[in-house]
Amino acid sequence: MINRWIAEATECDFKVALETKKPKSWLKSVSAFANGVGGTLFFGIRDDREIIGLEDVQADAEAISRLIKERITPFPDFILVPERENGKDLLVLTVSPGRATPYYYKADGVMEAYIRMGNESVIAPNYVLNQLLLKGMNRTYDALISEYDFKDYAFSKMREQYKTWTGNSMEDKLFESFEMRDTNGRLTNAGALLADQSPVRHSRLFCTRWNGLDKSGGMVDALDSAEYSGSLIILLNEGVGFVKRNMKTRWKKTANSRIEMPDYCERSVFEALVNALIHRDYTVLGSEVHIDIYDDRLTIHSPGGMADGTRIQERDISNVSSTRRNPVLADIFGRLGYMERKGSGFKKITETYYAAHNYRDELEPKFYSDASSFQVTLYNLNYGTSVSAAKVTIEDENIAITSDHVAIEVAIGKLNATQATIDKAKAVFANMGIDGVFGRSDVAAITNDSVTAAGNLINKLKNAELIEPVSGFGKGKYKFVAPKE
Template sequence: MLPMRDLSSLLTQIEGQYFERKSLWEGPPERRKTRDRRAVRDQIAEYVAAFANADGGTLVLGVEDDGTLSGHGYADEAIAVMLQVPATRLTPPQFAGARVVERGHELLLFEVPAAERAVMVQGDGFPRRVHDTVVMESEEAINAIKSRSRVEGIEMEILPSGSIETLDIDLIRRAQEGAGLGHLEPADYLCERRLADYRGRELVLRKGALLLFARQARDIDHPNVGVRIFRVNGAERLTGPRHNVQEILPRIEGALPQVIERAYHALSGLIHRSSRLHHLFFREMPEYPTFAWQEGLVNAVAHRDYRSAGQSVEVWLYEDRMEIINPGGLPPEVDLERLKQRQPLHYSRNPRLTRVLAELALMREQGEGIPRIFEEMEQSWLRLPEFRTDAHRFTLILRNQPIFETPDAEWVRYVQSLPISQRQRRILAAYPQGSSFTSADYQTLNEVDRDAAYRELKDMVDLALVSAPVHKGRGARYHVLAPPVSKPTPQQGLAARMARQGFIQNKDYREIFGINRLEASQRLGDLVVQSVLIRQGERRGTRYQAGPAWQTWLNGAQKPA
């Protein structure tokens, strides 16, 4: 049986690659009833297998979506069967769950280690965890991913002469607290994360432990574990008499969490303030969104190929862009086009390193970072991220030029206030009132395909923001209209999205109303209770269709939520 966690710290975490919570109740509060027992058992089997087929994780049952503890209403016999599902429904069998009590509520806890080989739900295939969703894979694909991680990663290699005395115990305890395992001894935490093993009474470290927790950089037997930063005076590197490259010294070396934090500090002092963005946002703005470059850096440190001893992670600061170079090409499981389409992906060359970095709050849940980088660049009116890859390295490129040359702050403020998506706002910011653009311009600016551009431009025509092309076909131009006397309302924007898609999602609501994910979720829940919307699905797959009171709400008979 795996060690129990400190649930109070665990339950404050957001759901993602390593954590999932589920309610054991269904129905509205006034008619709440226990969920079907078979459905619960099926869900346990699916999620435990999915965690085992990825990098492990924790499933807690008896918690609502908003984190409220609600316990369960089942008899002891039903609970006993549920706890045994990992042992009885999965091949090979996994650890059974446990009953735990937190703040007066009994919860069901399943701690799932990463499996060495693919785990099957009997009669239902091979699920795998990808960020906060479950996808079905083949047994061969899962085993190939696990095998590649063992072959390509050095984190599991044994350190014959390693000793826990060479590690930073305070840093280990920080990771333990983040994982909800603060009650363990540091050595036991390392074993729990498969960064060490006991051989008799002797603790044998693996290289991952040293990469993460080395007290001294010299103890890490790798010449290029850290980060190097270069400043280029211009947009291109020059050599000879015109040499224009300066390395920012000293190199940043040591335990990976400390490397990341020191690199953050160093780069924060080197990234300039943007006068062009200041004129738009009326506040100090860095030339690159902080989240975007920090996420790019931590991904490079976490996912690089540490077998490549000849190169560090490198950051190059040009006048017009930042390049973050990660030693090691993309593995076959990561598709470049899917990255560009912002689809969540989960493959880690170094799964133990990435899990600990997430527990130290230095890394976003896997699969979430790249989409967020795109969003940050979009919202800062900058060009979208670019990627360059070959067999030996992967490069993230962030450009610091806004998408417009001579921004009109008043026009941009108007565009920002419209109840439309950020992609639609970007085209209006780049092509202000009186100008025109083509579908190809929209596709290039936002990196979307022709069908997506057509749908989103039709919404803009319906909202009288642009006029439809007079002539159809290639090169047809949309003309940007002057601000209407009566600006479109958020309800109109939402109605256009509902008409086009047949449903709306949390992303649609928060884009149009300009609020965060949690607030959008709460408002959408209120609209479901009012019969304005009908909810279908769960998590990122949740969709809301028009309910009986939808049209009344749109017409303003009820106040907008």
């Protein structure tokens, strides 16, 4: 019976006996459980789970209820249940996650809020206490009104993306419905984070391409580094661009198509960076989102752990429910076409990797979180392998790494078009490569569109100077060309 209790506990602590003279030893866990995802205290059991039992379970139960009422504020929801195991009496105290956070332990004129860190209950750092205060007020950081006025800032990047995604101009009245400003013209924190020249300095993005497998050489040995500031949209675009600039794409040309073998899956990088920018904890000052690229992997690190207090490495990635720390930002990015609102980012990151031509089981993306940070690790799909190990052979095949190829991919990603159109353009390029010659019927076959829609896509590529007409293959034939400097 007791094993079932332990197995079902979200978090748990074990106490051999009830400490009444030093109740802080267990009341701090009550505070931590109420401030987090809940948890269970087992009285009469040692840490090694050996059942010792309690001498007077009725008196202990009364003392537990009394001490919680006297020393935890506000009063948390809990259930106290007596159990009997192997002829020994136990008490099981289950504390529910609270809504009126923070829950403090108070004694001797001191009030302390606790959180769980690993298997311990520790005093909540100031930034976590700020989160708990917001949660208790049913508010989020991104919805708070800032000190900045809407009239003092431009939103060209946001307006541009809104136009691209919806086909409509973004009128000023939408800034209120998007919860980016109030009726007095003051920006919310979400609005401040999306301004072209964002005044929220700690929303910067640091990117570094290290020389080797770690940082042991310091910045002197960094091959490339950049620091970006401004709108979250700028950070997203620049971050993805930095990764593209520092990776190579290996490809195999076949008779009718071209097989792409990039170092990293662009979609996975995009999803991981969106997650880092939207779900990071902006109450943590002096800490930014970091992209670190090594020879064999890249990591994207963001301040703040999982919003629900769980640890991602202990969760089923394919079934993680969406708990949004910054719901206003998440909603805006959904309206701009950057993310879905149902929380499928983790799944997309892994599934895109699984589908890569050069994927191997040991290259599965890794996710890690603790109370103060979140990190995604994406492995270099081409590191340490020959082309043959990446599911292709090189006999009589044209295998190459080309800067023109990467430049065209980057330029397609920056097309002034919807994401669906960009994806179709990428599909055409993936099939045709630099040397392939194609017309409207070829594009229609690749994209499963009408010939008219295929013609529209060709026109977009022509206007962007990414394709040029070729002769000798009939009328209306084109091939890709690298963008002009």
